[in-house]
Amino acid sequence: MRHEHGRARRARAALAAVVTWAGLLAGTACTAEGGPSGIGALGAPPAAEDVIRVTPGDGVKDVGPDEKLLVRVPSGRLESVRVVRSQDARQTPVAGRISDDGLRWEPADERLSLAAEYTVDVVALDGHGRRSARHTTFTTAVPEERFIGYVTPEDRATVGTGMIVSLEFNREVENRAAVERAVRVSARPAVEIRPHWFGNGRLDFRPEHYWKPGTRVTVDLRLRDVEGAPGVYGLQDRTFTFTVGRDQVSVVDAARHTMRVRREGELLGTVPITAGAPRTTTYNGKMVVTEMLEMTRMDGATVGFKKKDGKGEYDIPDVPHAMRLTESGTFLHGNYWAPASVFGQTNVSHGCIGLRDDKGGGSDTPAGWFFDRSLVGDVVEVVGSEDRTVDPDNGLGGWNMGWAEWKAGSALG
Secondary structure: OHHHHHHHHHHHHHHHHHHHHHHHHHHHHHHHHHOOOHHHHHOOOOOHHHHOEEEOOOOOOOEOOOOOOEEEOOOOEEEEEEEEEEEOOEEEEOOEEEOOOOOEEEEOOOOOOOOOEEEEEEEEEOOOOOEEEEEEEEEEOOOOEEEOEEEEOOOOEEEOOOOOEEEEEOOOOOOHHHHHHOEEEEEEOOOOEEEEEEOOOEEEEEEOOOOOOOOEEEEEEEOOOOEEEOOEEEOOEEEEEEEEOOOEEEEEEOOOOEEEEEEOOEEEEEEEOEOEOOOOOOOEEEEEOOEEEEEEEEEHHHHOOEOOOOOEOOEEEEEEEEEEOOOOOOEEEEEOOOOHHHOOOOOOEOOOEEEEOOOOOOOOOHHHHHHHOOOOOOEEEEEOOOOOEOOOOOOOOHHHOOHHHHHOOOOOO
8 A cells, every 4th residue: 555655656756747847838928928027028139220229220222321221239338349341442440439338339420431331340238248240231312413622732742832732623622620620730840820811612730930941831631521612522541742942932023124033042143134024014012923834835825915817926845944923924934035134124024024034044044043952942033013013813813812811711710
């Protein structure tokens, strides 16, 4: 009887165990479908997109530059975020930081680059300490219209102390403040450099006084994706540098028919000249050499000096030692066609400054001597003429504007 009773107890215990496990299994099935309690709460981790939220979304196209890039988790914390921008066949890591609470990552630069693909790789822990990883991509819009700025002087040039940094834009700039913020001009040794707008198409930079010899100037253009006008975005992301050479300033006295050339303040020489005739006088004021040509053609028709038949009052195909001073056509150049007696005695030109020269350009003539000792960026100042002062935007004539007026031309105040 005891043996039978023992077998009965073991049978009842086995039956109770089966009932218990069946109940547990039933409970597990229930919580998997209906609630966050029990064993099911620690089952398979949630989908990565529920743990890690990335904006803009995965696969989104034509994202605008002002849309915000953001990585976040509702709970838990971000472990690592890596964002790479692919643009112009280059891959560039995007700088950013995770917030102190670990819930957000934002880029250092709030604006997105245009015509680029962004790749986002994130590792994060959810609120239960489970690790998830997510990989997303999105592409930004490709602008239909772009603008660029043509920079004076040329990259790595050595220039005179009167050089003004000038940007000529190929499109009208309506948002001048944004464009101005995207251009930085700095110097070593340091000096205050300020911008001035001439209309909506040109932005110049200069210090209060001529540059010191030996100064190294850097022009940083960060115009890429800057909206200069509605729907028109900048294209350039470049750096230009130039070096300031020796100090040379030449003063042309149109009344005395002479040019005194000073280097580092010392008189280098006095050259006889001929300036503009009474009917076609030469501008007064400070002008900067912007172009140097061993030989060029000068046709009066191109600058308004025409005969009744429409042809130029002059057309000289081989003007030697020509240095441009204004955009409107004022040059300092060699002259082989006028009698030698006019130089230092009378003014006979159409507004240019002429120095005696040989046909083809002589090396030992006054024009050749001056050309060989000149640089783009040198200052030529005209005094004693019956004409007005050259406009500040005619060539690099900004030195004719006072410092207070120059600074007032900034779009940033």
